[in-house]
Amino acid sequence: MKKIINISEQFSRSPAGRYIKDGPYSGEAFRSKLLVPALNEADEVEVQLDGALGFGSSFLEEAFGGLVRVEHVSKHTLEKKLKISSRLKIYEKKIWKYISDASV
Amino acid sequence: MWLLRAAAKASRATRKLTSKQRSERLKSEKKLRLSRSDTKSILIRSPEHFRYYGGRSVRSDFAVFIYDINEAVRSGKSVCIDLSSAKHLYPCGVLIFMGQVDHWLENQKIGKISAKYPGSDLAEQMLQSVGVLEKLGLPPRKTITHNDVTRWRHFTGMNVDATSMESFMIELRELLGEQAQMGLADCINEAMSNVKHHAYGRDLGGKWWIFATLSEDKVFISIHDRGQSIPKTLLDKPKLMDYLRGAVWWSGRADGKLIDMAVNSNRSSTDLPWRGKGLPEMHELTKPSGELAIYSRGGFFRFSGAESVCTSGRLSHPITGTLIIWMVRIKGTHDEEDNQHF
Numbered sequence: 001m002k003k004i005i006n007i008s009e010q011f012s013r014s015p016a017g018r019y020i021k022d023g024p025y026s027g028e029a030f031r032s033k034l035l036v037p038a039l040n041e042a043d044e045v046e047v048q049l050d051g052a053l054g055f056g057s058s059f060l061e062e063a064f065g066g067l068v069r070v071e072h073v074s075k076h077t078l079e080k081k082l083k084i085s086s087r088l089k090i091y092e093k094k095i096w097k098y099i100s101d102a103s104v
Numbered sequence: 105m106w107l108l109r110a111a112a113k114a115s116r117a118t119r120k121l122t123s124k125q126r127s128e129r130l131k132s133e134k135k136l137r138l139s140r141s142d143t144k145s146i147l148i149r150s151p152e153h154f155r156y157y158g159g160r161s162v163r164s165d166f167a168v169f170i171y172d173i174n175e176a177v178r179s180g181k182s183v184c185i186d187l188s189s190a191k192h193l194y195p196c197g198v199l200i201f202m203g204q205v206d207h208w209l210e211n212q213k214i215g216k217i218s219a220k221y222p223g224s225d226l227a228e229q230m231l232q233s234v235g236v237l238e239k240l241g242l243p244p245r246k247t248i249t250h251n252d253v254t255r256w257r258h259f260t261g262m263n264v265d266a267t268s269m270e271s272f273m274i275e276l277r278e279l280l281g282e283q284a285q286m287g288l289a290d291c292i293n294e295a296m297s298n299v300k301h302h303a304y305g306r307d308l309g310g311k312w313w314i315f316a317t318l319s320e321d322k323v324f325i326s327i328h329d330r331g332q333s334i335p336k337t338l339l340d341k342p343k344l345m346d347y348l349r350g351a352v353w354w355s356g357r358a359d360g361k362l363i364d365m366a367v368n369s370n371r372s373s374t375d376l377p378w379r380g381k382g383l384p385e386m387h388e389l390t391k392p393s394g395e396l397a398i399y400s401r402g403g404f405f406r407f408s409g410a411e412s413v414c415t416s417g418r419l420s421h422p423i424t425g426t427l428i429i430w431m432v433r434i435k436g437t438h439d440e441e442d443n444q445h446f
Binding site (some may be wrong): 024 | 263264265266267269270273274277282283285286288289290291292293294296297300301382385
């Protein structure tokens, strides 16, 4: 089963910040409320970044690096299940770098 | 106004005097700047320029103005701020003034803060539009029409929340294209994160202020907080080199180097490898033709992309918190495939 998450439509057009206490649309909130449940339910999860007006490294690192660092999902599992979709490929590269760095 | 300039010039001359002579000279200079109606109230005249980034003399006049009000508020006097001379308002000066007004209103003990309207129509429109005049007890009386006011957007908050900037970001995207707009938004989000996590200590959070505008070929963004400063937060976890450099004991020159370090490395107060990316990303986005200036506590860092020159050093007038002034030049085409400025 495949699940698609469009950040701007299902979470916020202006995600920002790292922790839930930082603000209303943080990386931690996105990870815990949308990303982790989707990864638990589906065989494949596609996260669509287009439409959002910005992220920030704190948001992306906590949302995706946090999968490894906090949720203890292995990089191997994410490589099999997680797909990042974005017109701007730099975001895809950044997210996988955060996942790799968190795995070290 | 000439009294303020004279006071600033005289202050520089006092460095050549003995300490007793210097103290007496500064007291008499202060009497010239301030008018006293009685011992419990004071009238303080603003300088013509509200500017922090720029020439040393205008920064000195503005810093002295802020200092005088701080001293009066601290001593419990009723303060009337005479804005009639305010004429040339720059984003950096207005941001600092906005932060200071909030601080004074929160901290006034005895008496109160009041003000007189600016004499300049432009200055009154600007200070009215950012809400400062109303906070100082001056009801709005202008229709905001001046282009130098309407083209500036201002945002403020205490959380990492970019939702209030959405319309500005959409406008930026139409002008710059998606890639450049996203890069700018990422950096602004990181600046808010930095304030939330580091500026006010132990994740307590505190207020930030942002000014932003677009012109045909540039984007200007100024960000201010009244937190502990970048040097102070870095020195919460000092490294060996900080001791060897003497940076752990307050030093303006060391502050400049610490800001430089925060910009050119991932060093942050958390000492965690996945943190500390905000300032380096802002610096990266400024290349090759933008400009970045960071003022924090007693130091500054400046980068000119066009000249590929970084400078850092000591401020003649230390600043409370941090002020970032950022100019990014708009490229000719939209959505370029070259991602190197990320």
